[in-house]
Amino acid sequence: MTAKSPRAASESSGADATIVTPDVVYRWDLDKTYIQTDFHSWRGIYRAAMESAAQKKPVPGMRTLLQNLSATREARIIVVSGSPEMLRGRFEEMFALHNLRCDRLVLKGWAAAISRGRWRNIRGQVAYKLRAHIETRLWLQAGHVEAPEFCFGDDAEVDALIYCLYADACSRRVDATRLRDLLFRSGAYDDEVGEILRLLAELPRHDPVGRIFIHLDAYSPPARYRAYLGRVKATFNAFQIAVSLRDAGHAADSTVSTVADAMVNEYRVDAHGIAGSIEDAVSRGLCSVDTARHLCADVLPDSDAGSVGFDRAFGGRVDRRIQDLPVQVPPTDVQPLPYEQLIVDEAAFSAARRMARKTAAKIGGIAEFLDPRRNHR
């Protein structure tokens, strides 16, 4: 067993999750989705391990987004991360500092994996995260929680694939035989596969996933997620997530406005940055033209974005541009995904990115391109 079970995890969580039935469940990854982490270099890993809770920096706007989402609706927050179990105390302290309640925090048991010589468990994410998602779903089930789940991940690993597989496994769109095969292909051990299938059998047939957001932390090309047939919303920043949730009716205007305030005040984003994010969201089908026009006319000019130039006149100009944008319409029906091919493609993408990083270390200028924030650190 590589992960601390959610039941065990609950012992370290102070929240009582069964008092009020929630409307929604937010399922988050930590590294590169909620906090800025660099685990592609030894220096980055060392820093992630040593920095205190106060030193951990959230991805711009994400703290405000999660605070606002959990404040405006009765929500359960589940965090599943590949970070080691020994950092639990620091993460819990960080959530307290960020004024966030985390109902379940699942971390990876690195020590157990190392002591058993299970090296594939250190790097592999699919079996570990899928099992953690199913276990936490069972925990929700035990509390009679049927609320839809909104899943948040990033492009550093294979979060999109794992969330989709979780949805398809729960809904039995992927049957046990195929799931077993997919888990072996992604490097799972025999007993892990057996345990996942056993846990899955306890869940009723139901697709719990409402929406999947992938934060393009490493600026992956959006086309990488075309293979997920519209089931994954690839976003470049927290503001685009807020806009997309508002469009789907899962967030209020105030959520968009509060996240815009945070982007402007804490991260010095200007009116053009906000406008660019909205235009991009519209043209990639994250948000409808009508919602975008409403935000530009009625919401953003009254937020702090107004103080950095997003006034009504500017909003009017953005509004006119939005009406001329070609819009990609994502498929609305849930289609089965070619997971066998996706596993191969994601592995190839990761290998190419690793090779590019190694090359970048040798060629001046490319490192800054691949890791732009290197310039700003």
Next chain:
Amino acid sequence: MTATANIVVDTYAPGGPQPILEAAARLSVQGGPHIALVGEISAMRLALDQLGYDPMYLRLVDSGVAYPHETGDSLAGDRAARNALPAAFKLLGNGDADAMVTASRAPLVLDLGTEHLGTIAEGLPVAQAAVFPTMPRRSSDDPLALLVDVSGRNAGGAHALCAFALLGAAYTRVVSGVREPHVALLSTELSAQSGPEIVVDAHAGLKTAPGMHFVGNIRATDLPRGLADVVVADGFAGHAVHGLLDALTELTVDAARYAWKTKVSWRVAMRLLKKGVGMLKRVSEFKEYGGAPVLGLKRTVILAAPGSPSLALANAVKLAAKCSRRGLDDEVRRVIGMTDAWQPPESP
């Protein structure tokens, strides 16, 4: 008011839009400047989806003009650029952008720029500048000097050369940070009285122009010696000289490549001459500087060479942002307002 510059970029270069889109995507993930790409929006959208970019610094503007089907089709390319460039100039003219970058053909940019943006002052000629490498200069650390004008058009009089000198000096002061740029006139002889009539007259005008550090005439052979930061030439002569400098650079680099490939002993010798070869490489890389300004228009326009690679185009956008940040437009207006040396003589 935003601190980050807004640069409008025309994507109708003869080499196709891909290098421009790559450059813009690359700059956006590095955190600016804000870039507005003017082009066929659906094609740009498809291409950008294959690249990593940051929408905070990148937006697409529809020109309503389709890209030519074949990138080598120069007639169709020119036609598309002629129809699309006004959309880019409009953004610049109405204040939606601070500067513009284009890799379209220079004559098109000069004509359409004059038509849609206008010149800083009535009657002020418009010039195309270019950079060229020089030996180290006393006045500046910048390895590149400015040659104005290289448009291939006749300047139309001595007053035009005076205007080019003022504009070139203002640009060098603002962008290269040279406090007193040394300005020279390209001529056949060093003497003030020799050379074409237009140069003799311009020499007299520049000697008395206020705030001008005029060093006199220089010959084409003196260009790489680093005698001046700004060399002013009639458009036709400038075009010929600049073309020759380009060709000579290519020839020198080709010769070095040939030597490298031909004999092992030559390769060993080149390794021994590592420092010298490095200088040669630096000279050959001046084309990646990015671009040079079109001087005299109301707003900053940076012209990149048609067919530039994405690195050079990214540098051109950075250059445009630098011009905007340092207030080139204001400086040019100030300089032109100080003197009437650039104004054509009144006809009797």
